[in-house]
Amino acid sequence: MLITESVRKLDPYTPGEQPKVKHVVKLNTNENPYQPSPRCADVLKTFDLDRLRRYPDPVFTALRARLAKIWKTVPERIFIGNGSDEILTLVAKAFVEDRETIGSLDPSYSLYKTLAAIRNVPFIPTPLKDDFSWDGKIATQGTALSLFLLTNPNAPTGTFTPAEVIAAAAKRFKGVLLVDEAYADFAKTNCVPLATTAKNRNVIVMRTLSKSFSLAGLRLGYCIGPEDLIDALYKVKDSYNVDALAQAVALAALNDLKWVRANVAKVRRTRARVAKELARRGWDVPPSESNFLFVRPAHRPAAALFEALRARNIFVRYFKGPRTGDRLRITIGTDAEMDTLLAALAQLDRA
Numbered sequence: 001m002l003i004t005e006s007v008r009k010l011d012p013y014t015p016g017e018q019p020k021v022k023h024v025v026k027l028n029t030n031e032n033p034y035q036p037s038p039r040c041a042d043v044l045k046t047f048d049l050d051r052l053r054r055y056p057d058p059v060f061t062a063l064r065a066r067l068a069k070i071w072k073t074v075p076e077r078i079f080i081g082n083g084s085d086e087i088l089t090l091v092a093k094a095f096v097e098d099r100e101t102i103g104s105l106d107p108s109y110s111l112y113k114t115l116a117a118i119r120n121v122p123f124i125p126t127p128l129k130d131d132f133s134w135d136g137k138i139a140t141q142g143t144a145l146s147l148f149l150l151t152n153p154n155a156p157t158g159t160f161t162p163a164e165v166i167a168a169a170a171k172r173f174k175g176v177l178l179v180d181e182a183y184a185d186f187a188k189t190n191c192v193p194l195a196t197t198a199k200n201r202n203v204i205v206m207r208t209l210s211k212s213f214s215l216a217g218l219r220l221g222y223c224i225g226p227e228d229l230i231d232a233l234y235k236v237k238d239s240y241n242v243d244a245l246a247q248a249v250a251l252a253a254l255n256d257l258k259w260v261r262a263n264v265a266k267v268r269r270t271r272a273r274v275a276k277e278l279a280r281r282g283w284d285v286p287p288s289e290s291n292f293l294f295v296r297p298a299h300r301p302a303a304a305l306f307e308a309l310r311a312r313n314i315f316v317r318y319f320k321g322p323r324t325g326d327r328l329r330i331t332i333g334t335d336a337e338m339d340t341l342l343a344a345l346a347q348l349d350r351a
């Protein structure tokens with residue numbers, strides 16, 4: 001056999017659809033509906049071609065200095081990846097032995113399970129309660145769980161676990177606890193302090209510029225954690241994992257936090273409005289601290305509604321399965337996009 005057994009059996013991660021046609025309302029991959037900072041455009045316009053002739057900075061000196069300043073920590077505690085998905089792959093490489101296991105909440109980001117399959121190690125889910133909350137207890141099923149991937153706010157549920165609960169879980173846990181904060185800018189608080197204090201030996205907090213910074217196409221994520229764990233990630237990464245252009249554009253974006261905060265505030269306002277309206281129509285709307293809602297329709301099965309919306313060029317996300325199959329995950333778009341969605345849903349309700 002030319003291909004390994006684990007890859008032959010692999011159920012690959014399926015990203016949300018990127019429709020080819022224009023004029024769609026695209027609410028299916030949690031992208032930001034607003035443009036990135038105009039400072040990013042300035043970098044693209046003036047970027048010196050000579051910098052592409054040379055290899056990029058392999059240790060992201062300027063970006064780490066900026067991030068260290070933002071989070072009041074030191075550059076030695078920061079690692080940068082080609083999107084936060086790359087960091088997840090590296091974490092699974094660096095912190096998990098062949099005989100160990102990886103865990104996460106269930107439901108959560110479905111890539112985690114695929115990562116365990118790629119590493120050919122068992123995956124242990126920790127089921128969330130009926131209301132998608134988590135009490136901080138990690139299921140181990142009697143195995144040596146060496147990595148727990150905790151999305152907070154969680155995806156696709158949007159629900160939020162307070163930092164104190166996560167801190168207590170980290171204390172009890174013997175492996176590496178990675179808090180995936182892809183959506184934390186849309187939440188009330190975050191866990192970065194758990195990753196910057198010297199006393200926590202096993203907590204890594206991960207961020208991405210794909211959501212709040214409107215830069216999903218750029219591919220830039222980072223994580224903060226204890227220096228020995230961060231060093232381990234540098235050891236296993238590709239030499240030049242983040243290209244020069246991405247480093248420069250990301251730096252410009254990180255120098256314009258005001259822009260990001262304004263967009264986040266708009267998304268949160270729209271989120272509150274749409275959540276209220278769907279609840280008024282009888283939908284089940286769990287509280288979301290994220291840039292999406294994970295909602296159960298009042299009158300039609302979610303799968304049928306997903307198709308009916310798609311036929312109207314409105315793309316939302318549907319995950320089949322026992323915990324997720326009766327819901328839709330709807331990314332918060334602009335107010336105009338959400339009005340189009342709400343009007344289409346009202347029309348489908350009458351049909």
Ligand code: PMP
Pocket residue numbers: 082083084085086109151155180182207208209210216219220221
């Ligand atoms: N974590 C979570 C929970 C996500 O939803 C996503 C986006 N699909 C990612 C990480 C990856 O983000 P990126 O690779 O764009 O940084």
